[in-house]
Amino acid sequence: MRSSLRDSTVLFVSGRTGHTLSRVERSWLPVMKALLAEGAGVYLIAAHHGPLVEPARNLGVTITNYRIDRLNLWVTRNRLRASLKRFEPPVAISTGYHADIPLRLASRGLPVKVVGTYRCGGWPLVSGGPLTTGGRRKVDRRTREQVDAFVVDTIALRDSLVADGVPADRLHVVRPGIDAGRVAREAAGAAAVEGVGPGTPEGFRVGYAGALERSRGLGTLVTAAASIRERHPGTRVLVAGEGPARLGLLPAAHEGRIELVGRVSSVPAFLSSLDVCVFPASEAGIPTSLLEAAALGRPIVASDVPGIRETLADGREIVLVPRGNAAELADAVSALLADPARARALGEAARHRVLDDHPESGVAVRWLELLRGLVR
Numbered sequence: 001m002r003s004s005l006r007d008s009t010v011l012f013v014s015g016r017t018g019h020t021l022s023r024v025e026r027s028w029l030p031v032m033k034a035l036l037a038e039g040a041g042v043y044l045i046a047a048h049h050g051p052l053v054e055p056a057r058n059l060g061v062t063i064t065n066y067r068i069d070r071l072n073l074w075v076t077r078n079r080l081r082a083s084l085k086r087f088e089p090p091v092a093i094s095t096g097y098h099a100d101i102p103l104r105l106a107s108r109g110l111p112v113k114v115v116g117t118y119r120c121g122g123w124p125l126v127s128g129g130p131l132t133t134g135g136r137r138k139v140d141r142r143t144r145e146q147v148d149a150f151v152v153d154t155i156a157l158r159d160s161l162v163a164d165g166v167p168a169d170r171l172h173v174v175r176p177g178i179d180a181g182r183v184a185r186e187a188a189g190a191a192a193v194e195g196v197g198p199g200t201p202e203g204f205r206v207g208y209a210g211a212l213e214r215s216r217g218l219g220t221l222v223t224a225a226a227s228i229r230e231r232h233p234g235t236r237v238l239v240a241g242e243g244p245a246r247l248g249l250l251p252a253a254h255e256g257r258i259e260l261v262g263r264v265s266s267v268p269a270f271l272s273s274l275d276v277c278v279f280p281a282s283e284a285g286i287p288t289s290l291l292e293a294a295a296l297g298r299p300i301v302a303s304d305v306p307g308i309r310e311t312l313a314d315g316r317e318i319v320l321v322p323r324g325n326a327a328e329l330a331d332a333v334s335a336l337l338a339d340p341a342r343a344r345a346l347g348e349a350a351r352h353r354v355l356d357d358h359p360e361s362g363v364a365v366r367w368l369e370l371l372r373g374l375v376r
Contacts, residue, residue, distance in 0.1 A: 005368065006039035008375050009089040012056075013080065014046040015068040015099040019242070020211065023153070023176055023288045024095040024117050025052045027363050030177070033059050034364040035371075043087055045080070070098045073105070081106035090375045091115060097125055101139055104146035113148040113374040118161070120154040120307035121215060121285025141165065149370060153286065156306035172370055177363035178291045180355055187272035187296050203234030204275045204337050209267045210289035212243030217282035217303060222252040223326035224280075224333065231334045238274070240264045272296050276336050276343065281305050282323050291358055294318075297351035299343035301332045311358075317350040 012032070014025055029052075032042050036059060044056045047067035057063055064083060069075045080102050084092065088111075094103045095117040107114050125136045141164075150171050152158050158171050206228060208221060218239060225237040239249060240261040253260040264270045267289050271277055277293040277300045284306035293300055294312060302308050304320035312318035319336065321328040336343040 004038065005035060005371060005375065007041075008091070008371075009041040009043065009087055010035055010371065011043045011045065011083070011087055011089040011092040012061075013092065013094040013099045013103050014044065014050060014052050015070070015096050016050055016052065017047045017067065019051060021051045021055075022095070022119070023286070024119050024122075026288065027174070027176060028052070028093075029055055029059065030179075030360050030364040031367040032056060032061050034368055036060050038368070041087075043083075043089065045083060068098050068102070073102060076102040077105040081110070084110050084112055088112075091371055093117060095119075096122075097136060097140070101143055104143040107146055114146055115149045115151060115370075115374070116147045117151045118153075118157060119285070120152070120157040121281075121283055123157060123160065124164075148374060151367075151370070154307050155310055156284065172366075174363055174366045174370075175358055176286055176288070176291060177358050177360035178288075178295050178354060179360040180295045183268045183292050183295045186266040186268040189266065189269050203236060204232055205236050205238060205273060206276045206278060206333055206337070207236075207238035207240065207261075207274050208278050208280070208289075209240040209264065209270045210279075210287050212239070212241045212245040212249070214245050215281060215283040215285065216245065216287070217280040217323060218245060218249060220280040220282070220303075220324055220326050220329055221278055222249065222258055224330035225252075225257045227327070227330035228333050228337075231330075232337050235337070240267070240270050268292050268296060271298055274298060276301060276333050278329070278333060279303065279308070280321075280323070280329055281308065286311055291354055294347075294350035294354040295358075297344075297347040299336050299347045300350060301329060301336065312350055312353055317346060317353050319346065 012028055016022055035042050042061045044061050045064045045066050046053050048065040053063055066079055084106055091113045092103055093115040094100045100116050104114060125140055126133050150166055151174050153176050158173050161171060162168050229235045237258045238261050239258055242263045249260060252258050271293045277298045279287055279290045279302040281303040286307040301319045303323040305323055314320040319332045321332050
């Protein structure tokens with residue numbers, strides 16, 4: 001008989017302060033909802049204006065506002081330790097280096113199981129601040145004994161962590177999930193939101209939507225744009241979203257090679273208006289918007305990188321091209337624009353794959369199985 005999580009307490013710790021949820025934090029929301037439905041107490045430590053705070057509060061999660069001090073590890077460690085003593089959770093979950101390490105240190109000597117959440121593309125750890133990348137990885141390895149479970153989103157990441165010394169029995173693969181109903185509802189408003197749908201007389205629409213980050217490889221799409229339009233005159237190459245890579249895309253936008261749309265009210269609505277969705281990632285990972293495009297049955301061209309390649313089958317559900325290769329990217333996009341029947345078939349196959357393998361409900365089920373095992 002499965003154990004119940006009723007009357008248990010689960011603490012989540014997030015250090016994210018941007019405007020949008022990361023895929024990990026987005027995946028936490030259905031888990032929080034399921035825990036509350038079972039009668040568990042759910043707490044979140046996050047910055048006051050963190051993107052997870054409002055949706056978690058709306059679910060009924062108890063919020064403790066604290067902006068993690070990234071420059072003073074021990075201040076954060078002491079604050080988290082005080083929270084662990086106050087709430088006495090049998091399980092505490094974190095994501096991101098600046099939350100993971102203080103939580104591991106804070107948990108020493110306390111009766112709490114620690115769960116670290118890693119995403120493909122977020123590991124190996126790379127420094128973005130004063131601590132060197134090598135130093136960050138050294139601290140990570142030295143504190144791993146405090147982690148009772150590592151949750152990862154791909155087999156590729158699991159294998160990488162095993163090769164780096166993480167015990168295989170502590171690793172749990174929870175594939176990212178998509179709320180297909182929400183995606184479909186938002187896409188239904190595509191014509192109203194974007195003003196034009198796929199296949200209109202205005203010309204083809206090719207593009208990307210999501211975070212504008214260096215890892216998304218959008219420079220490759222910029223380079224490919226001229227060749228795509230040469231073969232299909234009137235095609236618009238659009239990039240929607242915000243992020244640090246936007247600055248590097250501005251020259252191409254000013255020259256008319258691409259159109260920077262900025263933040264859109266609905267990513268699924270935008271994606272549904274594209275004839276081909278492009279994800280030219282330069283690093284490993286599974287963009288959430290790629291899963292949304294697949295759930296909508298849109299044809300997709302993407303880089304052949306870990307994460308994407310194990311999510312959709314090349315040639316049957318997606319077209320994969322070598323990362324950074326603008327010529328092959330242009331060829332693949334142009335071929336799909338020239339062959340609508342093949343494009344539709346790929347999109348439909350991708351839709352079935354995502355609906356079968358990546359339902360949001362499956363994320364919560366897998367997480368609850370893990371948490372039940374930890375609180376026994």
